[in-house]
Amino acid sequence: MSLESALAKAQNVVPECVAIGYVDMNTGMLLGAKTVDAHPEDVLDLVAAATADLFQGASVSSIESLFRKSRKEQEEGAHDFQEILVVSENLLHVFLRCKQNADQAVVFVARATVNIGMAVSKSRSILPELEAVA
Numbered sequence: 001m002s003l004e005s006a007l008a009k010a011q012n013v014v015p016e017c018v019a020i021g022y023v024d025m026n027t028g029m030l031l032g033a034k035t036v037d038a039h040p041e042d043v044l045d046l047v048a049a050a051t052a053d054l055f056q057g058a059s060v061s062s063i064e065s066l067f068r069k070s071r072k073e074q075e076e077g078a079h080d081f082q083e084i085l086v087v088s089e090n091l092l093h094v095f096l097r098c099k100q101n102a103d104q105a106v107v108f109v110a111r112a113t114v115n116i117g118m119a120v121s122k123s124r125s126i127l128p129e130l131e132a133v134a
Helices: 003-013 041-056 056-070 116-133
Strands: 017-024 030-037 084-088 091-097 102-112
Touching: 003 017, 003 091, 003 116, 030 041, 030 091, 041 056, 041 091, 041 102, 084 116, 091 116, 102 116
Parallel strands: none
Antiparallel strands: 017 030, 017 102, 084 091, 091 102
8 A cells, every 4th residue: 555545544544534644753744644735845844844843842852951960870772751732713633653763753633523542542543554654
């Protein structure tokens, strides 16, 4: 299955999903996206850059480092932030860090009317399939 096909399937699994994107956070590139409406390429690129900032920005990296120090852990590169939810007036954004490659993430965008628990649960359940084809 191609990434494009997997994204289309995932979009159908997550209720009220209007967009999905697969992001490489090292490069800030959007590796694939599927939306119900056409969006300018620069808007999609900004979502990819924002995803990288959310998970790997300087402030988040500092927080994770402090968490490791407080737990007396030495492992560098480990990430505490695995999932981030952003709720706006009209949309729910579910950002999931990939399990197999921590430098990749998937962004699900659903209508704000979605059951948040269901959106998160379904997003988590389809993540392994997306990772398998990326």
